[in-house]
Amino acid sequence: xxxxxxxxxxxxxxxxxxxxxxxxxxxxxxxxxxxxxxxxxxxxxxxxxxxxxxxxxxxxxxxxxxxxxxxxxxxxxxxxxxxxxxxxxxxxxxxxxxxxxxxxxxxxxxxxxxxxxxxxxxxxxxxxxxxxxxxxxxxxxxxxxxxxxxxxxxxxxxxxxxxxxxxxxxxxxxxxxxxxxxxxxxxxxxxxxxxxxxxxxxxxxxxxxxxxxxxxxxxxxxxxxxxxxxxxxxxxxxxxxxxxxxxxxxxxxxxxxxxxxx
Amino acid sequence: xxxxxxxxxxxxxxxxxxxxxxxxxxxxxxxxxxxxxxxxxxxxxxxxxxxxxxxxxxxxxxxxxxxxxxxxxxxxxxxxxxxxxxxxxxxxxxxxxxxxxxxxxxxxxxxxxxxxxxxxxxxxxxxxxxxxxxxxxxxxxxxxxxxxxxxxxxxxxxxxxxxxxxxxxxxxxxxxxxxxxxxxxxxxxxxxxxxxxxxxxxxxxxxxxxxxxxxxxxxxxxxxxxxxxxxxxxxxxxxxxxxxxxxxxxxxxxxxxxxxxxxxxxxxxxxxxxxxxxxxxxx
Numbered sequence: 110x111x112x113x114x115x116x117x118x119x120x121x122x123x124x125x126x127x128x129x130x131x132x133x134x135x136x137x138x139x140x141x142x143x144x145x146x147x148x149x150x151x152x153x154x155x156x157x158x159x160x161x162x163x164x165x166x167x168x169x170x171x172x173x174x175x176x177x178x179x180x181x182x183x184x185x186x187x188x189x190x191x192x193x194x195x196x197x198x199x200x201x202x203x204x205x206x207x208x209x210x211x212x213x214x215x216x217x218x219x220x221x222x223x224x225x226x227x228x229x230x231x232x233x234x235x236x237x238x239x240x241x242x243x244x245x246x247x248x249x250x251x252x253x254x255x256x257x258x259x260x261x262x263x264x265x266x267x268x269x270x271x272x273x274x275x276x277x278x279x280x281x282x283x284x285x286x287x288x289x290x291x292x293x294x295x296x297x298x299x300x301x302x303x304x305x306x307x308x309x310x311x312x313x314x315x316x317x318x319x320x321x322x323x324x325x326x327x328x329x330x331x332x333x334x335x336x337x338x339x340x341x342x343x344x345x346x347x348x349x350x351x352x353x354x355x356x357x358x359x360x361x362x363x364x365x366x367x368x369x370x371x
Numbered sequence: 372x373x374x375x376x377x378x379x380x381x382x383x384x385x386x387x388x389x390x391x392x393x394x395x396x397x398x399x400x401x402x403x404x405x406x407x408x409x410x411x412x413x414x415x416x417x418x419x420x421x422x423x424x425x426x427x428x429x430x431x432x433x434x435x436x437x438x439x440x441x442x443x444x445x446x447x448x449x450x451x452x453x454x455x456x457x458x459x460x461x462x463x464x465x466x467x468x469x470x471x472x473x474x475x476x477x478x479x480x481x482x483x484x485x486x487x488x489x490x491x492x493x494x495x496x497x498x499x500x501x502x503x504x505x506x507x508x509x510x511x512x513x514x515x516x517x518x519x520x521x522x523x524x525x526x527x528x529x530x531x532x533x534x535x536x537x538x539x540x541x542x543x544x545x546x547x548x549x550x551x552x553x554x555x556x557x558x559x560x561x562x563x564x565x566x567x568x569x570x571x572x573x574x575x576x577x578x579x580x581x582x583x584x585x586x587x588x589x590x591x592x593x594x595x596x597x598x599x600x601x602x603x604x605x606x607x608x609x610x611x612x613x614x615x616x617x618x619x620x621x622x623x624x625x626x627x628x629x630x631x632x633x634x635x636x637x638x639x640x641x642x643x644x645x646x647x648x649x650x651x652x653x654x
Contacts, residue, residue, distance in 0.1 A: 178527050200531065207529035214527075218520035232528045235431075281528075 129192030130155045131321035132177060132289055137186035139172055146172050148345030149186065156288070157319040159311075161326055161336035163367070168342045170325040171215065174291045177323065178212050179203040190289070208236060211282030211320075215294040217274035219266035225277050226262040229253060232284040252280040256310060272303035279310065283318075290314075290322040296331045308334045329371035341367060419537075419611045426531050427538035436535055440543035444505050448551055455500045456493060456555030460563035463487045468567060478581075480567065485582035488559040490594045495642055497552040498601035501544070502634040506609040509540050510630035513613025514623040522614065537614065541606030548602035552595050593649045600645060601638045608634045 130153040139147040146169035154160045162170050175181045177188055179195060187194045190206050198206070219228050229249045233240060240248070253259045256276040266274055275295060282290060295311065296304035308331050315322060315335070326332050332339055333353045340350040341364060349356060349364050356364055467483045513536060516522050525532045564578045612630040616622045 175523075180523055180526060204529040204531070207527060210527070212524070212527040214520050214524060216520065218524040220521055220524070221515075221519070232530075235528070235530050281524075285528075 129189065131191060132323065133187075133189040133192075134173070134177065135187045135189070137173070137176065137188065138184045139169065139176060139181065140184055145345050147176075147183075150342070150345065150347050152340055152347065152350070154289075154321040154323055156321050157315070158338065159315055159322040159324060159336045161324045161332035161339045162342060163326060163329065163332055163339055164342035166327070169345055170342055171293050173342075174212070174293050174323060174325055177289075178207060178210055178291060208285050209287055210289045210291060211279075211285070211287035213275065213278045213282045213290075213292045213295055215297055217266070217271075217278035219274055219277055219281070221266050223266075224262065225253070225258065225264050225266065225269065226250075228266065228277055229280045229284055232281065236285055248284075252283055253277070255283070255314070256280045257306075270303075272299050272307065275299070275307055276310070279307075279314075283314070286318075288320055290320045292322065292324040292326075294326055295324060296326065296328050304328065304331060307331075311335045327371075329368070415615070416607070416611055419614075420607060422533045423537045423541060423607070423610070426534035427542065429534075431534075433535050433539050436539040437542060440539045441547060443508075444501070444540075444543040445547040445550060448501055448504055448547070449554065451500055451504055452497055452551045452555045453558050455496050456488075456558035457562040459492045459496050459555075460484070460488055460559030460561065461566045463492060463559070464563035464566040468570065481564075481573075481578045481580075481582035482584065484563045484567075485560060485586075488563065489556050489591050493556040493559055494552050494594055494598045494601070495639070497548065497555045498598055498605070498638040498642070499635055500555075501548060501551060501601070502605045502638055503631055505544060506605045506634040507627045507631045509606065509609035510613040511623055511627040513537075513610060514616035514626035517614055517616045518619055518622060532614070537606075537610040540610055541603060544602035544606035545599045546602070548598040548605075549596050552598045556595070589653045593653050597642075597645045597649065600641055604637045604641055605634045608637065 133151075133153040135151045136149045137147050137151070138145075138149050150173070152160065152162075152173075162173060164170050172181060176183050177190075179198075183196060186196070188196055190209065193206070195203055195206055219225075220231065223231065226246070226249050229252050230245055233245050233248060237245070250259060250262070253262065256279050258273060258276050258280065261269060261273065261277075266277070269277070279292075279295075292311065296307050299307065311322075311324070312335055314320070322335075324332065324336060338351060339353060339356060341348045341356065343363050348361060349359050356368060359365070463484055464480075467480055467487065468477070471477050471479055471483060513522070516536075522532050522536065525535060560582070564573065564575055567573055567578075609630045612626045612633070616626040618625070
């Protein structure tokens, strides 16, 4: 297991030679009460790469994303964004790093008192003070067009379907041109056609924007479509990490079972 | 054997010497748990208040949201405060006329009404009414946002929820409570006078002149502005209860109920302290 000293040395070196991955988690542990959710996992994602994190419910996949964006604090380990460890940073410093990240929540988490357009404009209103209101509204329309929701600007979140909410959530996540995109179950609860559309959308965005993405999903088909690499979690550990072919060739019982049942 | 469950248990499980000790032990543990929970709640409230305070005094300031909240707390509480204030004025007028007549002190009616409404009933009734309407509203709104991850989404967008959600709402309560109290007082006096006039005509000019005879600003201002403390209590407890909610729709309902109960209780307790404080500082 890597010590805090090892992590610091590694971080310093990668900062010096500029080879640091966009996101790198090292020996990450998280417990809730007596329940160990993550047991020292290590993962990294480079620019333009998509990592899909798979696993059963309750294996800490969503917790991993929440730790990366700083909504939870790990018990130990490091989370480096562009080589900078964000664990223990003050709230305003984490805020600066969060501006480089887009997060799509499992249930979209749209602000239910705001319209679709206002939801997408929300990060811009707060962080792009230099933008005039006409520029902002042009940008909102452009973002919504990018996710195929340009005709729903004035609708309330409760008036649109789950798939449409995910699209709007994605547009909001992209508002600040993030370098990192975190997607929590982007296709959960959607019919196969809507799931396919969301997958296509994520692929298109990846091609155009070349972000480092981490997708948490149960959906093996979706993961295979959108991700370059897959990591399978079980009981807080990474059981296997690699391409879909690597998973297929694995003789680990859990991996075989997971592929067979998915 | 009796049909009651208690007797059945007593027969099946007759009292043993050790069982009483176990019961005492359980009672002590439960009491200690309650005391611990009480201090934990206050500790968490203190930490929450510190986080809100720190967020409130550092830029960027959320002016737009503050103005929206001033409208939400102020204008939308206006009708209910007008009704409550008017009702209190009428009640005091009816009671005071009856009591003063018995002691032959009817000439004291205007002063009794003015002092009762402005110094005692207006502030506390406004505090309780706002606690019910605004406290429950804020708490339910924030709790609903919490359980649907909207607060997390705000935080993930690099916006401080303590500044954007809590500080604006608490500040709106602090600023609007004295203004709503003035409205409540005004309506109370007007309706109190009106109720008196229906029975025994008295000009409004005479009523005001007699009622405020010998009064200075310090007679009424501290009583009105003490409601800012009520505003702090209502806003703080509502935001705290809302933002720490867990457990779906049931949690939202629980947060709203707890918020109203606790805020109302603390408003009354604060009044006890503030009345004494004002009497000492503004004798």
